[in-house]
Amino acid sequence: MKISNILCVLLSLLFSTVALAQAPVSPPQGHPDRTIKVEPFNIVDNVYYVGQYVQEASYLITGSDGHIIVDTGYDESVPEIADNIRKLGFDPEDVKYIIGTHAHSDHVDGHARMKEMTGATILASGPDVETIETGGKTDFRDGDWRPVKVDRVVEDGEVIRLGDIEITAHYTPGHTRGAMSFTMNAVAEGQNYNLIILGGVRIAARPVFGHPKYPNMAADFSSTFAKLKKMPVDIYLGGHGYWYGLGDKMKRAQAGEGYRAYIDPEGFQKAINGWQQQFVDQVVKEGMELVK
């Protein structure tokens, strides 16, 4: 047996210790989750879904001194998101902070128009600032969306405060250099729940090792998966509805389960394991290429 073959086997063994799991799969073109509009609704406590579709998530977190919007979708989505905010009885002009889970067009293209509409402050993680400010031109996979100035950088672990709102930003890079996930305490029927809005953790470009425009990608993914797996999560939300089965959960919530439909710690772990498995498979593939 050649040394390269032994290395291949060792690599496979090393990574086969990760629990096999399926990553969430994006609904195909034409699927109802992509085309049927969602009426805005309360998820739990002060957290509302204001995205146009199940596929295209945006969240409104309301508070005593104004609101925070997480992910603004595409530029053309913004008027509909603003309408959704009004339908819930809130005023878009009371949005004070705009933040994205990560610098890709489907999450931050709408930032510029949302800022024009609300005058809100745009927050971003340090590593995603340049990508947002160049409309993706400096991204490792070459984006093209409306550039906008970032007003304030949010640090890893920072608690973003606005009136009685407190959400914690966690850097979870890999999908983009500055992808973030947000956690907060949600209260329902006198109980506290750990809520997460997960940022992207899927491989966005290959290779994961030695990518010329993002050399730290593999190391970033490794630490992100380790970090996320340790997080206490009760209510699982994320940058796209399909990541957490929003279509089904919405139906269950409407049928009487209410916020309890969104309590899904196992679903969170399963999804993270699935994306980690995809990453590990890619690492093994690239490792095998190296030792050929």
Ligand SMILES: [Zn+2]
């Ligand atoms: Zn993305």
